[in-house]
Amino acid sequence: MTGNERVEVIHNKFIRFIPEQGSKKGLIIYPGAKVNPQSYAEIALEAAEAGVFSAIVSMPLNLAVFSPDKAAEVIAEYPEIDEWYLAGHSLGGAMACQYVKAHPETITGLILLAAYPASASDLSDMDVRVLSLYASEDGLSTVEKIEVAKEYLPDDTEYVLINGGNHAQFGDYGRQNGDGEAWISPFEQMQRIEEKILDFINSKG
Numbered sequence: 001m002t003g004n005e006r007v008e009v010i011h012n013k014f015i016r017f018i019p020e021q022g023s024k025k026g027l028i029i030y031p032g033a034k035v036n037p038q039s040y041a042e043i044a045l046e047a048a049e050a051g052v053f054s055a056i057v058s059m060p061l062n063l064a065v066f067s068p069d070k071a072a073e074v075i076a077e078y079p080e081i082d083e084w085y086l087a088g089h090s091l092g093g094a095m096a097c098q099y100v101k102a103h104p105e106t107i108t109g110l111i112l113l114a115a116y117p118a119s120a121s122d123l124s125d126m127d128v129r130v131l132s133l134y135a136s137e138d139g140l141s142t143v144e145k146i147e148v149a150k151e152y153l154p155d156d157t158e159y160v161l162i163n164g165g166n167h168a169q170f171g172d173y174g175r176q177n178g179d180g181e182a183w184i185s186p187f188e189q190m191q192r193i194e195e196k197i198l199d200f201i202n203s204k205g
Contacts, residue, residue: 007048014074015041015056017048025201026053026081028071030092032114032171039171040089046194052201053081059092068095075106085201087111089170090141097121097152100128111197113170114141116149123153130157131200133193135165137180160196165189 008018015037027047029040037056044054057070071086086107088096093115100107101121109129116132117123123130130153134146143161150157164184168176170193172186182189 004049007045009045014058014070015044016074017041017044017054019048019051019053021051022080023051023053024080024082025051025085026055026074026078026083027085027087027111027197027201028074029054029056030070030086030088030096031056031059032090032092035089035092035171035173039173042172042190043087043194043197047198047201050198050202052085052198053078068098069102071096071099072103072106083108083201085109085111085197087113087197088115089113090115090167094118094121097123100126104128109200111200113193114138114167116141116146117152119152121152124151124155126154128154129200130154131196132157132159133162133170133196134159135162135167135169135182135189137164137166137182139178139180140167140176158200160192162189162192165192 006020010016031037037058040056044056047054055074084107086096093112097117098121100110112132166182167179169182169186169189
């Protein structure tokens, strides 16, 4: 949260991680329900160290459902960024789908972290790149729920199953009621998440 010699961290309306060399690519993160935005700092810092401007937005009452268009505030402040990637964990992911449905022209890629769209946010016919990361031991966004919701995502969506991971280890906020028991460490799961996100962002342009 304090940054380093390659990344400046600024807390002002949202938490922004600014690469020293600037960037034409940006990542916006929607937190999960009632999860502190700082819980996703490791993902944002890793992306920024790789040259991707990153921002974690705060939601009213820590619930993205109250402000699904929050990404627009970040995008408006950085017109120099050409490609925007919107990531969301759990409820944050569902609201990210809603944002992309309403503003498809502003988002290059959607990244779902243990998340899936509702039928009202059907993206199956939309021209948007999607990466869906989910975990085998997730007791909330279960493998079965991810499978059922595939009809609402484009056919070319990239799905990545993290074997041994669970719901809470998509962030850094401790245990969560109803979740399964992970049999890989938080560090290992986070490494997989960061690697796949950067591969997805860097695979275009």
